[in-house]
Amino acid sequence: MNVMAVGADSERRTDHPLIEFDHVGMIYQGARQSFVAVDDLAVAVPRGQFCCVVGPSGCGKSTLLNMVAGLLEPSRGTVRYDGAPVQGPNTRVGYVTQKDNLLPWRSVRRNVGLPLELRGVGKRERAERVDQMLDLVGLAGFGDAYPRELSGGMRKRVTLARTLVYEPEVILADEPFGALDSQLRTVLQDQLVRIWERTRATVVFITHDLGEAVALGDRVVVMSSRPSRVVLDRTIDIPRPRDVFSVRFDPRFAALHEELWAALSPEIEGRGRA
């Protein structure tokens, strides 16, 4: 397998962004003709940042995550990870994809434990960490169930647990809470923020929910409709530690939400541009 070459020295370098889209473009071949999905995107995500990305459906958000994960090569420009161009699967990132890709023949416990198994973590520690994670995502008691026995939202939570369990340095999350009801969503947002405040992983988090982006992020990048570019790049200056339950009552929350909506709404099909 073509595994990304990132040397030990680069682990210590902190003078460059951990993730960098350097004038990246993506052209896809459609049924009849090719089209530009992403146009000249220049965004850098520093180490330890919680960066949320919002944008209209189909603007290329998943495409960007796939590039960081090394599953897709840009048509133009370069995607750099820790200073080096991404070439092939990037094993340093944990990816919560939009579709869950759980292994149907493994129980929930053995799905969540898989990344630890691959890293040679012993059975006992593995069991402890998996149980702790299942508890965090509200699935204690479902460890012996199989993916086919779970609802869509539960499968999504198993996928999240499988990524968080090994504490990767980067978490790429593609609408991880999209399928959940609003109460559970808030609980999981809260868990994620707590885990993040402890580990300070770098997070690129895609969501359609502006409130979620403001509640969770250090920064929100708003993308345009296709061919996509950045229409707003906003620092979220609400202090941490944040409580996702009460952050919505912070006066800055409403102002930021409004500013993001003003940038995003003209990009949504059917609303027309101002």
Ligand SMILES: Nc1ncnc2c1ncn2[C@@H]1O[C@H](COP(=O)(O)OP(=O)(O)OP(=O)(O)O)[C@@H](O)[C@H]1O
């Ligand atoms: N492999 C592919 N071949 C052709 N077109 C593709 C391919 N993958 C994605 N596209 C198209 O590129 C555009 C961007 O897709 P992408 O999934 O990145 O968007 P997105 O912003 O994540 O969408 P959503 O918010 O709906 O999940 C879409 O129009 C999609 O149909």
